[in-house]
Amino acid sequence: MMKRQYPTLAEVAKVAGVSLMTASRAINNRPGVSPEKREDILRIADEMGYVVNRAAQKLSGARTRIIAVVAELHTPFTSDLVLGMGAVARAADYEMLVYSLPVCDRRPPGSILDLLHQIADGVIVILPYESDYLESVVSAHIPVVTIEQGAVSAFPSVTADNYQGAISALQHLIELGHRRIAFISGNDRLTSARDRRRAYRDILAQARLPYDPDLEVAGDFSRKSGFEAANKLLALPDRPTAIFAANDISAYGAIAAIREAGLSVPGDISVVGFDDIPIASQLHPQLTTVRQPLQQMARASVNLLLALVAGLDAPSEQIVLPTQLIVRESTTPLKARKRKDEAVKVGVGR
Amino acid sequence: MMKRQYPTLAEVAKVAGVSLMTASRAINNRPGVSPEKREDILRIADEMGYVVNRAAQKLSGARTRIIAVVAELHTPFTSDLVLGMGAVARAADYEMLVYSLPVCDRRPPGSILDLLHQIADGVIVILPYESDYLESVVSAHIPVVTIEQGAVSAFPSVTADNYQGAISALQHLIELGHRRIAFISGNDRLTSARDRRRAYRDILAQARLPYDPDLEVAGDFSRKSGFEAANKLLALPDRPTAIFAANDISAYGAIAAIREAGLSVPGDISVVGFDDIPIASQLHPQLTTVRQPLQQMARASVNLLLALVAGLDAPSEQIVLPTQLIVRESTTPLKARKRKDEAVKVGVGR
DNA sequence: CAGCGGAACGTTAGCGCTAACGTTCCATCG
DNA sequence: CGATGGAACGTTAGCGCTAACGTTCCGCTG
Numbered sequence: 001m002m003k004r005q006y007p008t009l010a011e012v013a014k015v016a017g018v019s020l021m022t023a024s025r026a027i028n029n030r031p032g033v034s035p036e037k038r039e040d041i042l043r044i045a046d047e048m049g050y051v052v053n054r055a056a057q058k059l060s061g062a063r064t065r066i067i068a069v070v071a072e073l074h075t076p077f078t079s080d081l082v083l084g085m086g087a088v089a090r091a092a093d094y095e096m097l098v099y100s101l102p103v104c105d106r107r108p109p110g111s112i113l114d115l116l117h118q119i120a121d122g123v124i125v126i127l128p129y130e131s132d133y134l135e136s137v138v139s140a141h142i143p144v145v146t147i148e149q150g151a152v153s154a155f156p157s158v159t160a161d162n163y164q165g166a167i168s169a170l171q172h173l174i175e176l177g178h179r180r181i182a183f184i185s186g187n188d189r190l191t192s193a194r195d196r197r198r199a200y201r202d203i204l205a206q207a208r209l210p211y212d213p214d215l216e217v218a219g220d221f222s223r224k225s226g227f228e229a230a231n232k233l234l235a236l237p238d239r240p241t242a243i244f245a246a247n248d249i250s251a252y253g254a255i256a257a258i259r260e261a262g263l264s265v266p267g268d269i270s271v272v273g274f275d276d277i278p279i280a281s282q283l284h285p286q287l288t289t290v291r292q293p294l295q296q297m298a299r300a301s302v303n304l305l306l307a308l309v310a311g312l313d314a315p316s317e318q319i320v321l322p323t324q325l326i327v328r329e330s331t332t333p334l335k336a337r338k339r340k341d342e343a344v345k346v347g348v349g350r
Numbered sequence: 351m352m353k354r355q356y357p358t359l360a361e362v363a364k365v366a367g368v369s370l371m372t373a374s375r376a377i378n379n380r381p382g383v384s385p386e387k388r389e390d391i392l393r394i395a396d397e398m399g400y401v402v403n404r405a406a407q408k409l410s411g412a413r414t415r416i417i418a419v420v421a422e423l424h425t426p427f428t429s430d431l432v433l434g435m436g437a438v439a440r441a442a443d444y445e446m447l448v449y450s451l452p453v454c455d456r457r458p459p460g461s462i463l464d465l466l467h468q469i470a471d472g473v474i475v476i477l478p479y480e481s482d483y484l485e486s487v488v489s490a491h492i493p494v495v496t497i498e499q500g501a502v503s504a505f506p507s508v509t510a511d512n513y514q515g516a517i518s519a520l521q522h523l524i525e526l527g528h529r530r531i532a533f534i535s536g537n538d539r540l541t542s543a544r545d546r547r548r549a550y551r552d553i554l555a556q557a558r559l560p561y562d563p564d565l566e567v568a569g570d571f572s573r574k575s576g577f578e579a580a581n582k583l584l585a586l587p588d589r590p591t592a593i594f595a596a597n598d599i600s601a602y603g604a605i606a607a608i609r610e611a612g613l614s615v616p617g618d619i620s621v622v623g624f625d626d627i628p629i630a631s632q633l634h635p636q637l638t639t640v641r642q643p644l645q646q647m648a649r650a651s652v653n654l655l656l657a658l659v660a661g662l663d664a665p666s667e668q669i670v671l672p673t674q675l676i677v678r679e680s681t682t683p684l685k686a687r688k689r690k691d692e693a694v695k696v697g698v699g700r
Numbered sequence: 701c702a703g704c705g706g707a708a709c710g711t712t713a714g715c716g717c718t719a720a721c722g723t724t725c726c727a728t729c730g
Numbered sequence: 731c732g733a734t735g736g737a738a739c740g741t742t743a744g745c746g747c748t749a750a751c752g753t754t755c756c757g758c759t760g
Binding site: 053054056058059073079080082083087090096097098100102114115118119223259279283284 | 429437440449452632
């Protein structure tokens with residue numbers, strides 16, 4: 001086990017007939033080696049199948065050109081984000097390692113963060129919780145960028161404008177004439193969820209619509225919670241004509257419930273989601289939703305991190321990227337108000 | 351940047367008033383330290399916020415209790431698998447690091463595999479391609495387990511029984527009376543896709559059904575390809591009464607196409623998928639599909655790897671796990687054959 | 701041609717850790 | 731009571747690499 005099989009730099013240097021340090025310089029493309037010798041060394045290293053030992057490299061204080069990402073990987077949103085980051089990192093000639101957090105586990109991820117610190121030049125944390133522990137664990141050894149960390153965060157962060165995004169979705173519904181607008185919330189551990197909820201309450205006040213606690217149902221971003229929340233809403237004596245769900249997945253859960261109740265989307269109830277996950281444009285009905293600027297978030301976070309790694313100080317920068325309302329099939333203007341009650345009794349299909 | 355902030359073992363030892371090595375033994379729970387002193391050292395280490403430097407640990411030849419996973423993370427199937435592995439690894443007091451392969455990039459992932467070797471005690475590769483490069487890159491430094499690697503693989507592997515799974519799906523359709531059964535293939539780079547295709551051809555022969563090349567349409571596991579493939583099938587003069595799609599995603603693509611054509615599933619055409627992704631039981635219609643034993647695959651692969659890490663030699667073991675046919679709503683017995691032509695003209699809705 | 705500077709290399713000293721081997725000390729035994 | 735052996739500890743030598751210096755040598759200047 002563990003028989004060394006890769007050659008070491010020293011062996012390469014020996015074969016090439018140069019000193020260890022010259023070989024190191026050649027491999028790392030640093031000055032101080034004549035062009036011929038450099039080429040020679042590189043050729044020999046290649047022939048011998050030499051690869052640098054990153055552990056040793058990092059141990060002796062150098063850059064490894066690796067960044068680490070810590071995330072819960074169970075949603076399309078996060079995994080797409082991670083994919084995007086990988087692409088950006090690779091484009092910058094960095095490699096990216098992912099630590100997949102145990103889903104919904106509040107305990108600190110233990111030594112793994114430390115480990116990543118020891119390996120990587122920087123860390124991106126997609127940890128949307130108000131995690132008190134994060135700051136204690138992640139001390140200032142290497143740069144850290146957070147995604148969706150609340151304003152509390154001591155780290156530079158990149159986030160989508162959840163508040164404005166939710167506002168635009170709700171504004172859309174109001175412009176369509178809806179007055180009884182329900183909200184299916186997300187997991188309130190997440191700042192993003194809280195921002196969307198805040199937008200809901202604010203816009204009601206702003207549009208001088210009454211706030212009805214019955215119309216604000218707790219969810220957790222899951223399809224199931226959307227389904228159940230919608231059922232609660234449908235059971236109300238005066239049910240809403242529009243639903244804003246805190247994310248696309250729960251929006252589709254709500255749609256399923258609405259349909260099972262014999263109602264149609266958007267005929268009877270308009271539904272808006274949040275995220276614009278890929279299938280939102282493919283499933284029927286195509287979902288009106290708020291698009292998160294995934295690619296830009298990936299790009300911005302990686303670039304910010306690399307800037308920090310390079311030693312440029314972007315002092316605790318908070319980047320907020322704009323969202324975009326994507327209007328598709330699941331929303332429609334409110335029909336003449338009177339028809340609503342009729343619809344309840346007749347149970348209008350699609 | 352990089353100011354050392356974690357204390358080193360030496361510093362802990364100094365504070366504890368013992369030698370470096372005694373501290374190491376205490377921390378690593380090795381014999382040779384008196385119980386009191388051990389407790390003392392552990393307490394002090396904890397107070398000082400000591401964490402081992404894995405890079406150094408690995409460099410000096412020890413275990414790191416980390417396993418690495420290399421995978422394309424863009425499908426629910428792989429990301430769920432990775433999630434499962436993480437849980438199993440954690441249960442065994444191992445940490446897991448993920449390297450997300452660039453999607454559909456055939457080039458070798460370069461130095462990252464070597465890197466993982468240098469950090470991890472073992473690697474699991476979810477690389478369903480017949481990748482010639484894999485074997486050259488991954489040499490025998492640390493144990494490697496592959497998922498879905500073809501039989502060609504030189505490594506121990508864990509895989510679902512794609513062939514039997516496909517057989518059971520097709521058998522199901524045949525038992526329902528279907529005779530014109532189409533196949534939407536997957537990406538043939540993947541051994542799993544090839545196995546499913548092989549099953550398709552075999553079962554036709556076995557059931558003495560004619561093989562019609564028109565009924566075997568190329569796909570690539572994507573929703574779009576399923577959609578387009580179904581359209582091709584619907585355009586045939588004598589269209590199939592059942593479709594077996596190589597995975598769930600493309601099955602849903604096919605269903606969308608069938609519906610757009612004004613036909614119903616399973617009323618006009620039965621559809622079977624493969625994988626049993628979570629939403630297969632939630633979307634309408636609930637999909638009849640072949641369940642891959644995800645949890646078992648995760649468990650088996652991690653356990654196999656850890657066994658190898660522990661030095662037990664499981665000589666090039668190939669574990670094949672059984673699949674399970676899940677019959678839901680998307681398949682139904684073939685109606686009286688004669689009705690088929692009628693249906694074409696009338697365009698039976700649901 | 702002495703003097704100097706800079707490119708091209710080599711040497712040394714660690715980074716933090718562990719394996720392997722020393723050393724100390726004390727209980728046990730013939 | 732000296733020999734013995736084993737537990738408890740300490741010391742040393744690296745793992746593979748790089749930063750920070752040395753050293754060499756050559757071309758150039760005045």
